[in-house]
Amino acid sequence: MDKKLGLILLLLVGADALLFTVISDVEEVVSFALDVYNFFDGPKQTTSSVNYDKIVKTISERIEMSTEKITFKVELEAHLTELRTASYAIQQLLKDMEHIAKTNNETKRQIYKTRFHQDFERKKSDIYTIKSLLTFTTDVSGISNTLLSLIVEGFDCGMSSIEHFQTYYMTLVSNAVALDMLNEKLSDNDLHDDALKEWQAAAATLFHKFQQEKDYCKSKFMDLVKSDFDQIEHGKELFSNNQQRYSYTTNDVLFLTGSYCARSLKKYDPVLKKTIDNDLIYAIFQSEELNVALDKELFKKLVFKTKFDDCIKDTGDVINMFDLLGYDLVVSVMFPEGQAEIFQDKDSSSKSITTSKYTTIVYLRVQQHRVNGTLTAKDFDVDFYVAPVPAEEPFKLLGLEIWKLGVIGGSVLVFFIAVVVLCICYCRRRRRRRRHSSPSPSFILY
Structure with missing residues (x-):
């Protein structure tokens, strides 16, 4: 104002x-x-x-x-x-x-x-x-x-x-x-x-x-939305702002946190992206070229070919698979349950599917006919983040961490077992010596 x-x-x-x-x-x-x-x-x-x-x-x-x-x-x-x-x-x-x-x-x-x-x-x-x-x-x-x-x-x-x-x-x-x-x-x-x-x-x-x-x-659309995007850091607030201010567009906001695998086509204006700490935020404004049809069963087969643990390899594979179908991948995100907040317009052009472990969302555009050049993995920004498992505070007894007590206890037990084994061996050896040193029995003939 x-x-x-x-x-x-x-x-x-x-x-x-x-x-x-x-x-x-x-x-x-x-x-x-x-x-x-x-x-x-x-x-x-x-x-x-x-x-x-x-x-x-x-x-x-x-x-x-x-x-x-x-x-x-x-x-x-x-x-x-x-x-x-x-x-x-x-x-x-x-x-x-x-x-x-x-x-x-x-x-x-x-x-x-x-x-x-x-x-x-x-x-x-x-x-x-x-x-x-x-x-x-x-x-x-x-x-x-x-x-x-x-x-x-x-x-x-x-x-x-x-x-x-x-x-x-x-x-x-x-x-x-x-x-x-x-x-x-x-x-x-x-x-x-x-x-x-x-x-x-x-x-x-x-x-x-x-x-x-x-x-x-x-x-002034792109100047205005970029200004808003730079200032707003919360997914829900950004989505609400976009819906009110740019009601003539279809727009989604994807807020990824924790673990995610994402890739987006570089320098594609309707897609804005930024990282805050380890949180990744996308604002995607639908254009006519993003509104494409895709068979759901075919999409499901493509998704099952990707692996969440190798985002960079997946990027190349997915680009090639969609390329064969006549589509360019614009945005693709993959995340486990509970690792994202997804705010989508009722007319969103996204295609999404949830498998047993992950949800995958993609935005596609139809390839331009008679235009030479194929997209490669170098044309994409790739983000892959897995949140580290927090280390728990070690349990202590008598001022010693439990693992140290275990090492000490284990060492004492091994020493005790070794002493017992030595004692058993020593006793058996003495018994054999006694048997060899005793006189041989006499045989008397009458």
Whole structure:
């Protein structure tokens, strides 16, 4: 966030974020206005082409959105005063519209219509400001730019934030068109066709300006993601950041720790890699060329040919195997259970398989036809890390480590056995000598 601009941007997220849909074309902007114009045709029309419950519900929802409770709140010093003034004017007029729609008393209905018409005429300039407010050139800290450009810069090109703001602002435009259509309906001279064309042209211009800003942000994509990647060191935080800021891409984050075998194609822009201590972090942004099909059974056979204990040899073997199938290996990681945190987009292009010992994940691209040159192991960065087994504190007795006591005890035992063997040998030798030295028995003949 650029402090020089004095920009304070607070994105309110919650359950409503899951239901968020970007307003992206002129038809969506004017559809509510046309519903309103067709509905408010004298007393409540139960036969109207517009469902009564639907229109009342929509008006109530738009009142809530105009108070900025659902999407977000934006303040840019005094430069957004006009936006907030218009927002509050729209909120009040929507409430007047709601009163007209809900009342069953014709006298009250006429009073509400008169009040609405008078209020609209007083606030007309604020309402019409919405048409071109964001395209005004504003000077902030000596920098001249449109208000929209300054807001996008304040969001630091976070695409989700920009699209939330686009929906918020274009909803205001949609409300303003509806209010203008109702005012024309209640006027003596109904010029709603001319008014609608002006609003459609204004909405088209605003969408064009939003798209220009988005295209500008996308042109800075690699600079922005590399900056984020250098600063964020936690896998889950990095993945969440990427999902919010670069919602127009498919991206994964692989956080490897403990033991792993990994290889990645050098100088391949959609893949970012860094090592922190012995932890390896990948951020992989899917491009069209990474989105390839691969037969699962064939992939399984290839994986079984690799060995986790020889990453460098595996690199060459796997490259050659995929080369024969017409694929280039872009990234391959192999790790035991519990040795990685894998955060993947629902549209991830990765191919993965878990065997009895390891999980293997690969990213492939189809080889370019008619291009000479084959990838070799030298084209890859190779990482292979096995965490050392921590040495346990040796058990001691009487100040001696247990292995030393074992050596001493073993030596004493061997000495004791040797003495016993010598004693046995000595005793047997003495017995034999005694037998040889005794007199021979006499034989007497009678």
